[in-house]
Amino acid sequence: MYSIKLEQFEGPMDLLLQLIEKNELDITRVSLARVADQFIEYMESNHNLPLEQMADFLDTAARLLLLKSKALLPVLQFTEEEEEEIVDLEERLRLYALFKEKAMLLGGMAEEQRYMFSREAFVGLDKMFLPDPSMLRVLSSDLESALKKLLDTIPDPEKLKEKILRRTIRLEEKIKRLKELILQRTKFTFFEIIRDRRDHGEIVVSFLAILELVRQKHMTVRQEDNFGDMYVEKIVEGK
Amino acid sequence: MEIGSKIESILLAYGEPIALSKLAKVLGEQEDVIRETVEKLDAEYLEQRRGFAILRKENFVQLVSHPDCAESIRKLKRIEDETTLSPATLEVLSIIAYRSPITRSEIEMIRGVNCSSILRSLSIRGLVDRIEESGDGRSYTYSPSFSLLKILGVKTLEDLPEYANLSRNGKLYPDQKESVSA
Numbered sequence: 001m002y003s004i005k006l007e008q009f010e011g012p013m014d015l016l017l018q019l020i021e022k023n024e025l026d027i028t029r030v031s032l033a034r035v036a037d038q039f040i041e042y043m044e045s046n047h048n049l050p051l052e053q054m055a056d057f058l059d060t061a062a063r064l065l066l067l068k069s070k071a072l073l074p075v076l077q078f079t080e081e082e083e084e085e086i087v088d089l090e091e092r093l094r095l096y097a098l099f100k101e102k103a104m105l106l107g108g109m110a111e112e113q114r115y116m117f118s119r120e121a122f123v124g125l126d127k128m129f130l131p132d133p134s135m136l137r138v139l140s141s142d143l144e145s146a147l148k149k150l151l152d153t154i155p156d157p158e159k160l161k162e163k164i165l166r167r168t169i170r171l172e173e174k175i176k177r178l179k180e181l182i183l184q185r186t187k188f189t190f191f192e193i194i195r196d197r198r199d200h201g202e203i204v205v206s207f208l209a210i211l212e213l214v215r216q217k218h219m220t221v222r223q224e225d226n227f228g229d230m231y232v233e234k235i236v237e238g239k
Numbered sequence: 240m241e242i243g244s245k246i247e248s249i250l251l252a253y254g255e256p257i258a259l260s261k262l263a264k265v266l267g268e269q270e271d272v273i274r275e276t277v278e279k280l281d282a283e284y285l286e287q288r289r290g291f292a293i294l295r296k297e298n299f300v301q302l303v304s305h306p307d308c309a310e311s312i313r314k315l316k317r318i319e320d321e322t323t324l325s326p327a328t329l330e331v332l333s334i335i336a337y338r339s340p341i342t343r344s345e346i347e348m349i350r351g352v353n354c355s356s357i358l359r360s361l362s363i364r365g366l367v368d369r370i371e372e373s374g375d376g377r378s379y380t381y382s383p384s385f386s387l388l389k390i391l392g393v394k395t396l397e398d399l400p401e402y403a404n405l406s407r408n409g410k411l412y413p414d415q416k417e418s419v420s421a
Contacts (some may be wrong), residue, residue: 010327011352095349096406102337103329105400106391110324113313114306114392116292119254120386186240 011053012060013096015042021091027094029086033071036064063089169202174209182219182234190221190230242268243276248300250293256385259298281394294388295395301385307391333355335367336387336396337405340380342372365391 009015025031135199265269281293294301361367365386372378
């Protein structure tokens with residue numbers, strides 16, 4: 001088995017080309033058959049081959065083996081498709097070799113640093129026209145009137161909308177009022193006290209106030225039907 | 240004023256690559272006349288050893304400084320040496336330079352490896368132009384940019400070594416004479 005040191009290579013074509021060059025061969029199908037073993041050996045020993053390139057390597061290896069079998073068994077006839085694949089591999093390799101050589105040339109050209117500079121005068125400005133400053137005549141009165149016009153366009157500060165703030169009934173207040181009411185009248189009904197309500201909130205506050213007064217044992221509540229009126233009565237002390 | 244002088248002044252003021260058709264429209268001349276005049280101008284620059292050169296790619300032209308004057312401008316602009324291009328990047332660049340317009344899969348066919356990250360960095364660096372082909376955002380072709388010409392110091396792609404032979408379309412490898420049959 002051969003053992004050949006290779007430079008870093010990029011992909012199956014690069015590996016194949018380097019093998020051919022190291023063996024000092026030209027790109028022919030005979031020389032491709034000769035390096036088939038080395039190619040496969042390299043694949044086996046190089047476990048760092050990127051997985052995503054494996055298919056490409058295997059594809060190339062299969063073509064090389066086909067060529068090698070032909071070299072060993074001259075009676076073997078290639079099918080038309082096989083023949084095409086071999087020609088294709090040769091062509092690709094020749095082309096790759098050519099472009100690799102040209103890549104070196106281009107790299108050399110870039111390194112010579114014969115850079116050609118260009119102006120960037122109009123970059124991003126092609127839709128604009130900027131008059132020469134010498135064409136401008138600005139009078140101070142122009143500035144003044146311009147400023148006045150500008151100030152006119154500023155809107156007056158908007159007035160905030162006035163909103164009527166409703167007086168809300170607080171719970172303590174309601175409790176106090178109902179306490180006074182029960183002292184005067186000894187009984188009333190729930191519907192009676194919410195008749196003049198200002199909003200739903202007041203119904204809730206009235207109900208909470210009654211519950212609180214019941215808890216404090218100022219009054220009792222009786223209701224005959226669900227959602228019916230509630231009869232509130234004063235608790236007579238000592239009873 | 241001569242047409243050549245007018246073109247020269249527009250190229251100087253415009254700076255960027257400009258389409259021959261745009262020059263023709265502005266100057267009220269046939270595109271062919273513009274093309275010929277541009278070539279004549281560039282020949283004059285060369286002949287008179289002037290500091291100008293005109294880049295030509297497809298239907299665009301751009302006025303640039305002559306590559307022989309690069310050193311002086313570099314000093315003026317205090318430009319550091321640019322980072323060198325890796326061998327793999329140069330391979331992709333050379334394939335695009337000789338075979339444009341070319342698709343990614345055609346480049347990968349020649350190199351035998353995935354080239355998407357190299358192509359992306361070349362596009363970002365402005366060394367190649369990516370052109371959408373189908374309108375559905377799925378197929379692109381790559382071409383050398385004006386920046387690439389400027390870096391290489393060549394006025395047209397035709398000035399690249401062996402361009403005529405290597406750029407031929409059709410067969411992957413244009414020159415079949417060398418191929419050896421088994």
